[in-house]
Amino acid sequence: MGLFSFIKNAGPKVFGLGKKDSEENDTDQLKKTATRKLEETIKDLQLHVENLKIKIDDDMATVLGKAQDQSTKEKVVLLIGNTSGIASVDDQMSVDHAEPEAxxxxxxxxxxxxxxxxxxxxxxxxxxxxxxxxxxxxxxxxxxxxxxxxxxxxxx
Structure with a gap:
């Protein structure tokens, strides 16, 4: 699918992302925590992705893994991108069952x-x-x- 753009400050501020640097001293720890919470949320929502890996660098998230279908892949991208503090998602996932893109x-x-x-x-x-x-x-x-x-x- 490629690179998707989002509005950086739209969406829920559920993972601490989107805070100004002055509000959070340890940005590396914040990114690790946000990454872990996003991965947990994806699993909790039963969006099945084998070998799910998310990396956050500044306001861009990269997601890797193998989604069970196109719908799951798109939902994962949207879940990540609709989080405040994320401006773009680099989708590097593959899918088990190809379907038309939405x-x-x-x-x-x-x-x-x-x-x-x-x-x-x-x-x-x-x-x-x-x-x-x-x-x-x-x-x-x-x-x-x-x-x-x-x-x-x-x-x-």
Whole structure:
């Protein structure tokens, strides 16, 4: 897939990333902790990636491993990239089962899943397709944040 760009200061500040250098003296330890927590979260969410390895260098994360399918691969990239402090993700994962790649959409102020579904599918009531494609990263169809990147599956 390659290199993906994200809004660095969008997303939850759950791993301590995104803090200014003055707020955290030991940035190497912070990156190690964030890496470990991201890897644990990916496993806890049952996103199956063999030999998962994440490396954070400044505001870029590199992810390696073998995902079970394209959907899992994309969800892992989005989980990492939608974390505050991460501006880009270098996806170096492979997949067991190839599938078509999804499109990606960056949420803007005022967006809802219904509005996004109308834009991509022509029907606002198709929003569950987008919600389901972003589980377990999205926990509610009503909880979007500006700058968040979502998977938009393409159906033929």
């Amino acid at each position: 499109q990606f959409y960056t949420v803007i102020k005022g967006d809802t899943l219904e509005k996004i579904a109308k834009q991509y599918y022509g029907n606002a009531m198709s929003y569950p397709l987008i919600f389901d494609a972003n589980k377990p990263i999205l926990t509610s169809p009503d909880k979007l944040f500006t700058g968040q990147v979502l998977r938009i599956p393409i159906f033929e």
